[in-house]
Amino acid sequence: MLTLLRVEMMKVRKSAILKLCAVGALCAPLLNWVIALNMQQQQGTSVTFTFYMEQSNLFIAMIIGTLLYGLFTTYVFEREFSEDMMKHLLTVPVTRMHLFISKLMVVALGLMALTLTAFLGGLLLSVVSGFSGITVNTVLQAGLQYVKAWAVFLPLMLPVVLITVVFRNFVAPIAFSIIAEIILFVVMQSQYIALYPWAAPILTGTNILTDAFLEPGTMVGTPSINLVILAGFSLTTLLLSVVYMKTQDLT
Amino acid sequence: MKALTTESLTKKYGKKEVVRSLNLQLEEGEIYGFLGNNGAGKTTTMKMIVGLTPVTSGQIHLFGEPQCISQHLKKVGTTIEAPGFYGNLTAEENLWVFMRLHGLSNTSKIDELLQMGGLNEVRHQKVNTFSMGMKQRLAIVRALMHDPELLILDEPINGLDPNGILETRELLLRLKAERGVTMMISSHILPEVEQLVDRIGIVHQGALLEETDMATFRKKRLKRLEIQVDQPDEAVRILQEKWGINARQNQRGGLFINDVTHPSARINQSLVESGIGVSRLWQQEQSMEDYFMSLTNGRGRAC
Structure with missing residues (x-):
């Protein structure tokens, strides 16, 4: 299993996808840095580190995370199909479940690397720009928010995995991610936002509650209910993926 | 084992x-x-x-x-x-x-x-x-x-x-x-x-x-005799009359005989003695492709 993980890591490291996604992940701190500098200039007040990092995290949770992480996940799971490698791996023999689990682990590590890239990028720009309120405590608080967002993005990748292994191409999972993103924009200002799994990175992963988008107290459900829905949805897709991987001809 | x-x-x-x-x-x-x-x-x-x-x-x-x-x-x-x-x-x-x-x-x-x-x-x-x-x-x-x-x-x-x-x-x-x-x-x-x-x-x-x-x-592969002659029609007639062989003409003006039990030297001699010019005579073995085609009734274009 460790060997398989090592091999999977090597394959990702040698590809351009991680670098490409890292550039995408850096968009969040970079764009928000431009906005923050603009705000400083217009309002004449210093932007706080906490506010800047929250905004960057929200940018990932709401706008780029689903697509960026979906792209990375698709790459990891689709590669063996597009390179016609599945039959060669399975006759080594590598068991389907070991392959599946090792790829999930690579996705988790890859998403962590991308989250870390965004976080460190934001921290670096904050220090360079002299944003106020940079203390060990605020850095740790911001770090925790990024970790929370990462943690809820992971189960959201399971439907992407299912679609990738079933359709065995890039188009279907990326289209799915785009649709999930569009629906998120639609439900964003709806009272039912907590019922939508893709709202989890916002509701759980950021400090910016729906009050920013909704009238206070109008939201149906709570972030906890949202997590329960996310767990149920993700576990179902995980189960379906496992059944598919175990029973279908993958070559 | x-x-x-x-x-x-x-x-x-x-x-x-x-x-x-x-x-x-x-x-x-x-x-x-x-x-x-x-x-x-x-x-x-x-x-x-x-x-x-x-x-x-x-x-x-x-x-x-x-x-x-x-x-x-x-x-x-x-x-x-x-x-x-x-x-x-x-x-x-x-x-x-x-x-x-x-x-x-x-x-x-x-x-x-x-x-x-x-x-x-x-x-x-x-x-x-x-x-x-x-x-x-x-x-x-x-x-x-x-x-x-x-x-x-x-x-x-x-x-x-x-x-x-x-x-x-x-x-x-x-x-x-x-x-x-x-x-x-x-x-x-x-x-x-x-x-x-x-x-x-x-x-x-x-x-x-x-x-x-x-x-x-x-x-098991079929063998056949191929003969290149200057008068194929006459050669077919002679082979039929003298040897009882049912020779067939190919598209290149040559003949082929599926029955290879007759000595090829004697067939050659009788054709020459009848005034037929024989330029080539050789025994050919059925190729693997031909054998395959015959087994699959000609539907075996590519394997």
């Missing part, structure tokens, strides 16, 4: 039966040519043998035991369909990936395999820059990574240039001679198979039409 046997091996996709009650036997140390049209069921059979596709019914035995993929694949090397590789990795890195997956750590094995495949000079080149022939050779040496006892090679000489075909043939024959590796090879380049295999199995529409060793096969 048999390296591989299948008993009533059957595969259905929905209602369509793509492999029908196939009974194959591979002796240890032999090279077995598995021939058939496109869609005849060769690849599906190979996939079932290596556990890539579930068997609908029937049994597979590997090395005398019922098929147990996790156990038996340690002794089996495969290339199924197109040789797949991680295109952005080099030849060496691709082999490294498989070496690790096989649980091997001796990197000198990679050097040995690259040398064996004649790929040492391109070892640091990304595989997506490789020609089909180079990929085929890399696929074969990859299949040899763990010193398998049985090699399942699906179209291993497909896409190779004449040099590549020669090198691959020599490599496979060397493996047989030096290591006693048993091989099951499917190929559409029939003359190449003929030069390589000990036995052949011909499969058509999922069913085994014939399984025979090459010595028997060579005896």
Whole structure:
């Protein structure tokens, strides 16, 4: 299993996808840095580190995370199909479940690397720009928010995995991610936002509650209910993926 | 001991039966040519043998035991369909990936395999820059990574240039001679198979039409006499009258005789004595393609 993980890591490291996604992940701190500098200039007040990092995290949770992480996940799971490698791996023999689990682990590590890239990028720009309120405590608080967002993005990748292994191409999972993103924009200002799994990175992963988008107290459900829905949805897709991987001809 | 046997091996996709009650036997140390049209069921059979596709019914035995993929694949090397590789990795890195997956750590094995495949000079080149022939050779040496006892090679000489075909043939024959590796090879380049295999199995529409060793096969193939003459119509008449032979004309103005029991020298003599100019006379053996075509009723365009 460790060997398989090592091999999977090597394959990702040698590809351009991680670098490409890292550039995408850096968009969040970079764009928000431009906005923050603009705000400083217009309002004449210093932007706080906490506010800047929250905004960057929200940018990932709401706008780029689903697509960026979906792209990375698709790459990891689709590669063996597009390179016609599945039959060669399975006759080594590598068991389907070991392959599946090792790829999930690579996705988790890859998403962590991308989250870390965004976080460190934001921290670096904050220090360079002299944003106020940079203390060990605020850095740790911001770090925790990024970790929370990462943690809820992971189960959201399971439907992407299912679609990738079933359709065995890039188009279907990326289209799915785009649709999930569009629906998120639609439900964003709806009272039912907590019922939508893709709202989890916002509701759980950021400090910016729906009050920013909704009238206070109008939201149906709570972030906890949202997590329960996310767990149920993700576990179902995980189960379906496992059944598919175990029973279908993958070559 | 048999390296591989299948008993009533059957595969259905929905209602369509793509492999029908196939009974194959591979002796240890032999090279077995598995021939058939496109869609005849060769690849599906190979996939079932290596556990890539579930068997609908029937049994597979590997090395005398019922098929147990996790156990038996340690002794089996495969290339199924197109040789797949991680295109952005080099030849060496691709082999490294498989070496690790096989649980091997001796990197000198990679050097040995690259040398064996004649790929040492391109070892640091990304595989997506490789020609089909180079990929085929890399696929074969990859299949040899763990010193398998049985090699399942699906179209291993497909896409190779004449040099590549020669090198691959020599490599496979060397493996047989030096290591006693048993091989099951499917190929559409029939003359190449003929030069390589000990036995052949011909499969058509999922069913085994014939399984025979090459010595028997060579005896069974039809032989015919071909004669190039200046007066074909007159020659046909003379052969009929003097020998009772029903000669037929080919499109090039020559004749061919399927009955080769008559001495060719005497046939030549009688034609010349009758004033027929004979420019060529030779005995021809039915090619493997012709034999295959005759078995599949002419539907065996490509195997």
